[in-house]
Amino acid sequence: MRANTEATGGGVGDVPAASGRAAGGRDKGRYHHGDLRNALIQAAIELAGEGGPDAVVLRAAARKVGVSATAAYRHFDSHGDLLGAVKDYGQQRLVACMEAGGREVHGEGPEGTRRRMMALGRGYIRFARQEPGLFRTAFCRKALGEVGITEDGSVIEAGGASGWDTRSFEMLTETLDEAVAVGLIAPDRRPGAELSAWAMVHGTAMLFLDGPLDTLTEEESGYVVDRVLHDVLAGLAAS
Amino acid sequence: MRANTEATGGGVGDVPAASGRAAGGRDKGRYHHGDLRNALIQAAIELAGEGGPDAVVLRAAARKVGVSATAAYRHFDSHGDLLGAVKDYGQQRLVACMEAGGREVHGEGPEGTRRRMMALGRGYIRFARQEPGLFRTAFCRKALGEVGITEDGSVIEAGGASGWDTRSFEMLTETLDEAVAVGLIAPDRRPGAELSAWAMVHGTAMLFLDGPLDTLTEEESGYVVDRVLHDVLAGLAAS
DNA sequence: TCCTCTATGTTGACGCCGTGAACATCGGTG
DNA sequence: CACCGATGTTCACGGCGTCAACATAGAGGA
Structure with a gap:
């Protein structure tokens, strides 16, 4: 600074x-x-x-x-400092998009929680598709001093997990806890569940943007997203 | 050219x-x-x-x-043309890493297929962690004419799904077919299953590289990978 | 009121980058 | 052997990130 x-x-x-x-x-x-x-x-x-x-x-x-x-x-x-500011903004927008999705669903009980989780994931992927540039920037490396190469050729990676907006992770955690409380997810499958959920959603978003899903129409992608989200929930529910 | x-x-x-x-x-x-x-x-x-x-x-x-x-x-x-060549090479290395993982597993029946799928996923993520630079390059956009901005400021995205090595996708498809044949996956859940599987594995790799999982030790990450792969298989198996 | 000090801009310069044009050299074919 | 096309070289251009030196506006104390 x-x-x-x-x-x-x-x-x-x-x-x-x-x-x-x-x-x-x-x-x-x-x-x-x-x-x-x-x-x-x-x-x-x-x-x-x-x-x-x-x-x-x-x-x-x-x-x-x-x-x-x-x-x-x-x-x-x-x-890199300027880019980092944009990155922060992108992450905030992503969180906002997830929250907006979650707020639309009010149901009670297992079905309500399930729909809320789906909405969260849909919001994540919707943001990635609607604002691909910002989404990619939010997840790009090389903001601030994250990577660099010293004059003698060795690679330096400073910062570690720095620069991460933890809010999206917290939202996921809360909803997963709710899912356990409501009987949607078996308690013994709870630890580490945010990883599976996040990986699935983030991976889907990446495949939409940089992978072989980039030609799908809006409607097709809707089916894909539902299918993927359904699968990850099924995987967590299985005893 | x-x-x-x-x-x-x-x-x-x-x-x-x-x-x-x-x-x-x-x-x-x-x-x-x-x-x-x-x-x-x-x-x-x-x-x-x-x-x-x-x-x-x-x-x-x-x-x-x-x-x-x-x-x-x-x-x-x-x-971009040069970068594209490196990108191709990275994708080939990724495929090789998956195949190497799959070859080590020889079991028959449902358990063998299950272990083979896990090995495929582990190979994918192992490559991402062992060769992060190449992995990122394999999935980077902006090779050749993929993106650009015209002089009047509008964004052009040529190529569509071009430049994708389909071999890794084929390997996944084959193994999923095998999983259905062997009774690991319910036939009605087969269509679109490669998407869930790929998204989960790719997402996990991305979270390891650019996300908040970048500080995990080798051993910790092993557990994480197994857990995530287990979840996606469970999700596909559920009737 | 005016003077000064500092935060905030500007100009100029450097070395790196991708890329085009013009020129040089080699190696194979008539 | 003479030539010609493939393959390198040098020179040049504009754009980039960044530094050093200089200019200015606006706020706070004399």
């Missing part, structure tokens, strides 16, 4: 989720932008949405805001 | 899988390399193995071989 990045907490939080034209350039050539950090993040988010993580180009974001490239360095340590 | 890329079929095939020092530079300054295309692919494979798809830098590969950067354009259309 550098300069005032500490002050804004490094989060994205107050970026207007979808403010149309990126606040398109400052009015009347003010020398100081006023909110350049968030403006750059917003521009970078749009780039990511259109072209994925590789499209998040520092100079392009600066151009969009109407500011010189190096101005970004007053607010971000590096290109 | 350009020049003689047609002649070698665009495949990698005859690249020595792991020839230590990349054939380290031509001897005695011969003007013509003799096998530059494969030498560049080999160098690019090493780059990918060390740093993933982003490390596959055309100029770096040329440097490794001891040749000028533009020489690569006699054998590849573009950077």
Whole structure:
């Protein structure tokens, strides 16, 4: 971090989720932008949405805001730092999409819980399909100092599991606990169940985006998603 | 494609899988390399193995071989073309790793088939963990003309499901058919089963690499993999 | 009120990247 | 042997991330 990045907490939080034209350039050539950090993040988010993580180009974001490239360095340590901000935003959007899906289902008992789990998974995959660029950015490596190669050629991987929004994991955990309480999942199959569930959903999303499922229509993909989610629930339910 | 890329079929095939020092530079300054295309692919494979798809830098590969950067354009259309060759190679290695896993299991009947499916999945994930750079490259987008942005800003996604090695999919299909024949999977649950199986395995691999499972030890991850594979089989077996 | 100090921008430069154009060299075919 | 196409080379361009030096606006104290 550098300069005032500490002050804004490094989060994205107050970026207007979808403010149309990126606040398109400052009015009347003010020398100081006023909110350049968030403006750059917003521009970078749009780039990511259109072209994925590789499209998040520092100079392009600066151009969009109407500011010189190096101005970004007053607010971000590096290109990876900016990308990390977009990554955080993407993860938040993913969580929001899951929550939106879960809120629509209100049923009680085993069937209600089952439908809620399905809704969670559908929300996850819906976000991946509707916002592929952001989804890929949310799961891309190489934000901040995650990977790099030192001058002597050795590979460095700093950070470990850093930079992960744990909220989506918590949502899954809560719903799985509910599923056990309600008798949907056998208690002895509970430990580690979030892994199977998450892997299945995430894998399905990846196959939709980068795999051989990328040509399916909306309707076909609906069947696929239901089938996959049904299978993972069946696998967890089996005694 | 350009020049003689047609002649070698665009495949990698005859690249020595792991020839230590990349054939380290031509001897005695011969003007013509003799096998530059494969030498560049080999160098690019090493780059990918060390740093993933982003490390596959055309100029770096040329440097490794001891040749000028533009020489690569006699054998590849573009950077994406070279990356595509590495991608193909990575997919072949993945298939090889799955086959190696499957060959170790010889049992007959339901239990044998079950163990064979587990071995296939373990091979998939073992490759992802042992060769993360190659694995990521095998599944990276942006080889050849897969994605791009036109001058007017619109996003173009050419190719569709192109560039996919279908062999791994076939192996899965065969084993699933075997599982039905042997009574492991209910026939009515067979259609679409490869999707669930693949999604689960691929998702687990992704969570190991880019997700929150990247800190697990070898032993821990073994349990995780077994658990996940067990779950997906249970899900398919349930009537 | 004015002066100064610091946060925030700008310009210029560097080395790396992918890529095209023009030129050089080798090796096989008439 | 003379030639020609395949295969390399050098040079050049614009774009990228990033650093150093300089410019400016706006806030807080004299």
